[in-house]
Structure formats: C-alpha cells, structure tokens
Amino acid sequence: MHQEAAEAAEAVARLLMANRAAVRSLAGELRAQPPRAVVTCARGSSDHAATFAKYLIETSAGVLTSSAAMSVSSVYEARQDLDGVLFLAISQSGRSPDLLASVRAARDAGARVVAMVNDETAPLAELAHTTLPLHAGPERSVAATKSFITALAAIAQLVAAWTEDAELEAALDALPEQLSQAWSLDWPEVVANLLEAQSLYVLGRGVGFAVAQEAALKFKETCGLHAEGFSAAEVLHGPMALVERGFPLLVFTQDDPTRDSVIALADQLRQRGAEVMLAATDAPGALPAVSAHPTLQPILQIQSFYKAVNALSVARGLDPDNPPHLRKVTETV
Template sequence: MPLPAETLMFAEAAAAGAAVARQGEAVEPALAALVDRLRALDPPLAFTCARGSSDHAATYAKFMFETRLGLPTVSQHPSLASVYGDPAKGARGSAFFAISQSGRSPDLIAATRAAHRAGALVTALVNDPAAPLADEADSVMPLTAGPERSVAATKSYIATLALIARLVAAWTADRALTDALAALPDALAVAWQADWSEALAPLAGARSLFVLGRGSTLAIAQEAALKLKETCALHAEAFSIAEVAHGPMTLVEPGFPVLVFPPHDVDRALIRPVLDTLEAAGARLLIAGEGALPMTGDPHPALAPIVMIQSFYRLANAVALARGRNPDQPPLLNKVTLTR
C-alpha cells in the first residue's frame, strides 16, 4: 500500500491549482465568443447533461445559472436519446451544456447530438477537446486539467467547477467574481495544505455517514459522498441540509458522522437549526471551515465550494489508505465509463 503522498490521487488533486491557472488563459478567446452567442440567444432555459462527478458539477452549474443569471436549468437524463429515442424537441432555442471528462460515453454523445439537431445552442465542457463529444457541439470549452490517471476524478472536477464559474462571471460581467477567479489557484494551493487530519479517525472507522451541503455546496457534498464510496468503500449519502430532516434524520444515533460543507452566502444562517438538531441527537459533526476542518481566508461565496473540495480530496486519499484501500485502484471501476 502506498504512502498518502505517493498515490496518483494525491498528485493529481495537488495539481488542481495549476490546472485552474492554465485554464484562465487557455479558454479566454473561446469563452468570449461563447458568451457573445449566449447573450444573442438569450435562452429561456438551460439543460445540463452529464454523469458521475460531471453531473455533480452540473449541480453547481444549476445553482450558478439560476441564482446569478435567473436562468431555469434542467438536468437531462443522458439515456433519453440513446435508450428512449427522445428527439429533444423541447431543446429548441435553449442553451445545452454537455459536461464530461472523457467525452466518450455513447449516451452523452447521443443526447448532445439530439439537442443540437433539435435547435439548442450546444456547449461541450470536456477535458479532451478532440473527444467525440466535441464533434456534436457548437462550442467546445476545454477543462485544461491535463491527463488524469487515477480512477477518482479530482483536478478535472475542480477544473469543471472553475470553468462554470468563469462562464457565469463573463456572462454577467461580474468583476468581483472574475477577480476572485484570478486568485483561485493560490487559494487552492493553500487549501491543499489545510490540516483536516482530525477527521481521519472518525471517517476511517465509520460504517456510514451523511455528507451535507446546501445551495452552492450541494454539488460538493454529492462529490464528496461519491469519493468516499469509490475510494474508501465507505457508504456515504449526500443530502441538502434543507432536506435531511425529511426522513433521513431518523438514521442519526450517537457517534454517527456527519460531514458538512456550509454555504458561504445567505444560506449559511439557515443551516444552524438543522445542525443543532443533529448535534442533540449525538451526531459527530465535522464542519468544513470550523474546528477540525480549518479553512484559511475568506473566499468568494461562489468559489468557496471549490476551495473546500480541494481540502477534502487530501482527506479522502488519507481515509482510503487508512481503511486499507488504494484510492487509485478501486475494485470494479474504470477511469472511463461507457454507458448507453
């Protein structure tokens, strides 16, 4: 079993800041052209289409599009075209965003082709701009994450979130968000050094846990839960903090771990009563930015989730090894998943 700093997951997650820095220059011309087309279209609706970690990034896109653009955003099932033959008639005049690291899954390619033929303005956010998915798009936005060999996506996920934030910043001409994105690589470097080791023992010894977020952080709660499953063989379920009281709360008993990613905007004030209830039930709360999970600086509210997931990836790598798992080689999984 490798040491924590010897895994591919460790090396690739540590490189996320460099990937985001490369992205800033690499996408600028294509981003400006895309924003011109989106503004001219003025779509009444946006679609996202993705699976796995990319679909969690789509959750972040939905939050950003709806709160900052006022643009209703729908997650389209990738199999509508490949299995059910849906011609995507409702996509005409919309903005369609296909999100993928590999750009090679047949279902996603079929869904993107159907949306394009139906009259949507299609954008592919993909790590490999030469992938088949790019051939179906009007615009291709490269993630610039570089090669990623570990099965667990890390730097490519962070690069996707950063690219979505860049798109929104440019579309809305938000100078504060644009400036914060310029500082994001340095913030990610600091976040990678954050000491979350006090959470190692509670997670390494857990049988299951909740991972909670709300609004801007729901996407990273989903991503963190997936990473705990695939790298640590740890049953983790993601919920919105607004939803956990609607049934799942009954599973909480003394010592039950709850990993919390609090939002850094107006939502933050709304989560405390739920956390108090969990604590009263005996839950072991692990809150990003508090106590055992320190967070340095005061990131832009829209980018705070990206900073938090960077610190989490280092923790997940360590938890996997503590549980006797190599995070680079989870059983039954492949780097590229081809689904229909």
C-alpha cells in the same frame, strides 16, 4: 489521486488563461440571444459539477436549468423540443456512448451545445458548437479530482462573464493561489472519525450541494464507505430518522445566504449526539477552510477534502487509485 489533486491549482490557472477569449465570446452571444433554458448533460463527478452550474446559473443569470435524463434519448429515442436551449455537456473523457447520443439528439432538436471536456480530441468536442477545454491534463486515477475542480472553475468563469459579474471575475484571478492554500490544510478529523465507519451523510446547500454530492461519491469509490449526499434542507425530510448518537456527518457550508441555516442544522445534529465535521470559515471547531468569494468556497473545500479522503482510503488499507469494479471511462449505453 494525491498527485493529481495536488495539480489542481496549476490546472485552474491554465484553464482561466487559455479559455478567457472563448468564454468572453460565448458570454457575449448568450447575452445577445439569451437561452430560454439550460439543460446539463453529465454523469458521475461531472454531474455534480452540473449541480453547481444549476445553482450558479439560476441564481446569477435567472435562467431555468435542469439535468438531462440521458435515457430519454439514448434508450427511449424520444425527440424533445430544445430550440433556443443551451445544452451544457460536461465530461472528463467525452466518450461515454449515452452522453454522445444525448448530445447528438440535442443538436438535432435545435439546442446550442457547449462542451466542457478534458480530452479535446474526444468525440464530444467534435459534436459541440462550442468547446471549452478543462485543461486538467492527464488524469489516470479512476477517481476524478482536478478535472472536477477545473469543471467548477470553468462554470464559474462562464457565468461570471455571461452576467458581467466583475466581483466574481476578480475573485477567479485569486483562485489558483487559494487552491494551493486549501491543499495545504489538514483535516485529520476525517481519518480519525471515519476509520472504522460503515456509513455517513454528507451535507451541503446551494452551490455547496455539488461538493457534498462529490464527497459522498469519493467516500464510496475510494474508501468503501456507504455515503449519501443530501441537501442540508432535504435531510430533514426522512433521512434524519437514521441520525443517532455517533452517526457521522460531513457538512459543507459557504458564506452566502444558506450559511446560517446549515450551521444551525449542524448544531442540531450535534445536540442529537451525531459526530459532525463542519467545513466552514470562522466557525468554532470547524474544519479549516480558505476564505474567498462565497461562490468559490465550495471549490476550495473540495480541494481540502480530496487530500483528506485520500489519506482515509490509505488508512483503511485501500488503493484510492483503483477502486474495485470501476474504470476511467464508463461506457453506459
């Protein structure tokens, strides 16, 4: 896991270069024939990438984006009207039976299928109208790292081209070097505060909610920690009841319109006696974070997090590469 996460900068540089022409072509087609909606299809870490896609597409392209409930097609075999819909399937392996069933059903229902997949030989790539390879290279650790980061980068590259966002496109050119900077940062507070912990919350908002979900999953997979990922807004509705003195929280925020409310929440949680670890730029006492385009800051923060969570797993006497009861390709039907 440590070795593969360290390769993320190189993988993202490879992806941005290799996919540039295909992304520009697809983006032109999306502008010429705008989809009436976007449906994402993914599981696990890839589904967290889909959360990132939802926020970025809806805020940048203004197109309604929703997550597919795969059982609707794979189990219930219900037919949906997806004519004019962009169906975005995201997967590291591209081989999960329920995902493939959902993609087939979407094609039959009139959707245009775009696959973001790491294994270009996978059945998912064969089913898609357009495939954007993730170019992460082999990923042997059960816990996905660089393939998640390349999925986020692929989404940002596509949306930047689709919406002709020159600022984001320019920012993406700097992302590989910034990922290297993010990997060099240390978050020792994560190990110190969570070495004996049993549970925690992970919070984020907007495009940062995706990395909160991802971090919570990694705590479960690699550290045996019961972690729940919440929107920093949603945590106020019920989950706050469990936050008492000493309760740990990892909070992500980026420099966009959500920042002030997230930092205010972090301050509120500290006043209640919670153990708050805040990942942010230019915030007193925060975990160090690389300054970048706000859309890309969550990608950089999850890169720093991967280094920290790997260290925590080892410190807790676990093997981050081989979580119990899990394997690389989950064959949900």
